Amino acid sequence: MHSNAQVLIVDSDPLNRVVLENTLSEDCRVALQDNCEDAIEFIATHKVDLIITDISLVDSQGVTFIQRLKNNSETYKIPVIIVSSSSSYSDEVKGLQMGAVDYITKPFSPLIVRARVKIHLVLKQKSDLLEELASIDGLTELPNRRLFDKHLADQWQSCRAAGNTLGVLLVDIDYFKAYNDMYGYGAGDECLIKVARSLKETVDSHQGFIARYDGVRFAVILPGHTMEQIEVLLYMMHDAIDKLLLPHKSSPICAHVSISTGIVLIEKEFSLGVAKCLQYANSALSQAHVNQERMVLLMR
Known part of the structure; x- marks a missing residue:
């Protein structure tokens, strides 16, 4: 399943990072970061297909990690899945309104995480292909x-x-x-x-x-x-x-x-x-x- 896809896990909890890495490492490439700044630097130098993060991550100015991604023209299209210990309906709504594509509560089932990651990687792949086709001249295959x-x-x-x-x-x-x-x-x-x-x-x-x-x-x-x-x-x-x-x-x-x-x-x-x-x-x-x-x- 999408062995070349790059998934970035951004979570301050080392146990969560290890569990998610073990859950996904057989299916795709996994990178780990424990804070916003290092994650932003990683994304600037690597192609990232999907991000899994905790909604509580914020930078020194109090801006959430997801908001920083969605306010940047280079990163706003990267799908984000929130994995959170909060099962609050309002928190889930807040996360989705910020731009996340999915919300998974802890403790989570590895099978559920793998299935949802697979779904969103497929959607991302199709979206990338459509965007590429929309930018390519059909006859010469040059950029249009x-x-x-x-x-x-x-x-x-x-x-x-x-x-x-x-x-x-x-x-x-x-x-x-x-x-x-x-x-x-x-x-x-x-x-x-x-x-x-x-x-x-x-x-x-x-x-x-x-x-x-x-x-x-x-x-x-x-x-x-x-x-x-x-x-x-x-x-x-x-x-x-x-x-x-x-x-x-x-x-x-x-x-x-x-x-x-x-x-x-x-x-x-x-x-x-x-x-x-x-x-x-x-x-x-x-x-x-x-x-x-x-x-x-x-x-x-």
């Missing part, structure tokens, strides 16, 4: 625009806080409508898949993030890159597509499929905002098309 927007917003805040640069690229397949008209939409889909796969391999080698931005455009996020590093990646991207040697007889600029790129490199001016940055990247891409240049770089 929804995930790109989230990742860009996160990187924007992170790079601004750390004083890092942020490169944002828009990539377009040249004269793709003409390609579809000549070779058909089935061939067009195959072209998109091959271009996407090739671009991803190249971007991954530079620790970047690539997504399908819209119909025929891709978007790349490059945190902490210098202009020189971005230029190296750009040439590698264009070279990778050239090496595919996908015939494109309708293209007026190349005998095979090619790409154009518009780039914005943010060095300090994060105050312009994400929307403006994308607008500049789109303008740079348009300029590349108009001037028949392979790439246009804007510095901000």
Whole structure:
């Protein structure tokens, strides 16, 4: 049962920790913490699929452990099961209202705990799968625009806080409508898949993030890159597509499929905002098309 799942037990009582660990260790990976702060640190560096905790755990400010989890955008989705010595109806309601998915009273039956943990791990697995599918483009299997927007917003805040640069690229397949008209939409889909796969391999080698931005455009996020590093990646991207040697007889600029790129490199001016940055990247891409240049770089 879910042998790769990570369950975190957070309880100040050492006996409870041992009993729960023995109950679940044959079914999944189990980690133990006895206080809120260490648990939060563990979650920050490990993937946790489910948490079992005592409702009485609070931090130094009197905030409950569950409230801290639910108030954090990185942890609020982790299911929490409360195991408590209180059989009070009001305590159970309080725990569920705080965001727990289940409430088990002590003394508990190991069989009941195992069964309920199994149920919630299955639900978590299905939820994760649905979220992943909702963030993946069905054709190219790249992250979709929804995930790109989230990742860009996160990187924007992170790079601004750390004083890092942020490169944002828009990539377009040249004269793709003409390609579809000549070779058909089935061939067009195959072209998109091959271009996407090739671009991803190249971007991954530079620790970047690539997504399908819209119909025929891709978007790349490059945190902490210098202009020189971005230029190296750009040439590698264009070279990778050239090496595919996908015939494109309708293209007026190349005998095979090619790409154009518009780039914005943010060095300090994060105050312009994400929307403006994308607008500049789109303008740079348009300029590349108009001037028949392979790439246009804007510095901000």
